[in-house]
Amino acid sequence: MNVLVLVRDLPWPPNTGARLRTLNLLSRLAHRHRITMVGYSRGDGAEYASQAEELHCLVAVPPPHQPSGLRMHAQLVANVASPLPYAVSKHLSIAMRQAVTALLEEREFDLVHCDSLPLAGYAALATGIPKVLTEHNVEAELWQRRAKHAAGSLRRAFERMQYVKMRRFEASACRLFDHCIAVSELDAATLRTAYGLRNVSVILNGVDTDLFAPTQAPTVPGRLVFTGSMDWFPNEDAMHLFASSIWPEIRRRRPHASMAVVGRRPSQALRRLCADKGLLVTGEVPDVRPYLAEAEAVVVPLRIGGGTRLKILEAMAMGKPVISSTVGAEGLAVTNGRDILLADEPAEFAEAVARVLTNPGLARSLGARGRELVERTYDWSAQANALHDLWLRVAGVARAAHGAPVSW
Template sequence: MRILIIDRQPPLDLRQGNALIGRHIFPLLARRHDLTLVCPVQPGDEEWASAQLREWFTDVHLVPRPKHVAALKGYIEASVGDYLPTPLQPSGARWATTFSHTLQAVTATTAFDVVHTRELPMAAFLRRLRAVPTVLEFIDSAALREQRRRDIATPTSWPRAPIARSIERRAMRACDIATAVSPADAAALRTLAPETDVRIVRNGVDTDYFRPANVQEEPERILFAGAMSYPPNVAAVDFFYRAVWPQVRRRFPLARFVVCGRDPAPEIRALAGDPSVVVTGAVDDMRTWYSRAAVVVCPMTTGSGIKNKVLEALAMERAVVASPLAVEALDVRDNVEVRIADSPTAFAEHCCALMVDREERLRLGRAGRAYVEREHSWEGCAAAYDA
């Protein structure tokens, strides 16, 4: 088949969740199909990105854009051009008009069998494509994410939830099939547009890359991994540090809490003032940091979707303690592949118990890796799109 991919960014950066998915599934789909990509790119990166992308894509069309395409704002910007003349459009809307013209030129010269659009803001361009079956890959539901954020956020952010529902409903009605990575996200999407076919396609993890390493484990080291400018990750670390960490420190005064990930927000950087906390910022190789940790925690209190950090830790045979929300997208079992904690006290108890029980850490680690090998291959993810 000839498949047109409309992406939010070049599928190259393995540190970004959506790019990571594309980077793994598109080379697999390219073995059986002709793929054409249209997406934004940072100005100056066109030649570099195009050279890499042409390994999997028959045709590549990159439209320079200085800023990342935001989720809700990006959809609105792409819609403004329908109502305002170009001189009155804000810069994001003018870029969207240029992007739309590129899409129209591509579809005018090639007959595609399917259009695969990735993420909510790019769904605004679907209405300009006629009579072509469309798949919209949401990854997660913005409406669900914003509703959960509303439950803990300030009133100034509350309008985001109804705006997300409205935009997501419009996007759902513009596609034939929608995909999400978790049952919770899929259920939220079905509620918005019951007439649209919604399917669950879960992320994979590269178990050849993320595998147990010959690195010395530190029994009193606890790790949180993730992009540390992402609000749900910031909220998770704040919860753990304030509600759980004092309980752990009372039993293990020399324990260290390592917060590992790029672009730490100011409140995360401030935690480095505590001698028991290490804030790394960006690191070259996450595998070393996973390997050195006795316990990997994922105490998510908000957000949606699937947590790649959990899949990676399981693939590395790490003992994982997670909140129910952190593993809602996975078919893992409490005390079999992970420990699930629904309160600060439960988190502290699980972490402390695992720090002194190496055999239990090893048992959980082996079971966790067996789970991801069985349920989260990238080949299985690509096959789901082929179906």
């Protein structure tokens, strides 16, 4: 089929959960379908030519300017009067609308797959073409959690307003599509009950179990690791919580413990806090696997989030024991005490970490069973096959209803 895929960001480098998911699924489908991908990129796409050669066509669109400092705060204030949530409006651009319009005029597509909720309105330009939306998170739920944990009444009121706007936008946007994809059964149930959606399927997140595999590299005694894009608010919030409330409890129990925070674009505030508490902050790295290899355990203390965490799947694939909050492991088919340890209160989380660091047998058991879980359930190839089947089904059903042929 001819498939138009809209992504918020072109998936190179694959250094966020959304990019990893997009790249792993589409690279496995590119030999079965003629995929045209359009997304934001600061370059013209030429630098990705070798990585994108499997695709039929790649269109890079200049991203909207994202202000910082006082100008960003001015935009936040102006957003109060907008019906759109800020997390949507900041990703809209005339250039993206023009690029999508031009592609729809120049080529015939059998299916449009929107891989980012803020771009839903551009997918809607494809009138008469079957459309699919991927919900990487239930976005309104994520904003509801942000409001719950916001510090200060003003910020809490603003984020509560963003939650209300996002819930309204998400509900209407999802109804523009013939089918919606969730990344977990939990998210699928939320989409059905919260928004009354009927056509919802689950395509799980996954992990490349050949790329992420146990190694013989020695671990650093007492080393803990957290991986993730630090410019994603839930990750930064988790590390602020960890450094302030959990890390002191861990050091009290295990004074030799050390911690590496691995991921792109950490804020200066987080760098200062981690430096004060004795945590290593790496910034962006070309490959997280060497850091995971050094870890005796991987921690995921998220209290805000949606979808499912690829960082947990990657750690498990490498045979590492994982200690997570319940929100951090939400949506994954894990069992507390078997393939993961779950804890939410700082003292309980620190105690779970101490158990793993002082009990090699427990660490080995959690790591081995985590590896078994991802091999059994979270292989990218199986998820790509499921997406292929869904594309065929949605395109076939919609085209049959309109009496139009599909260009297989």
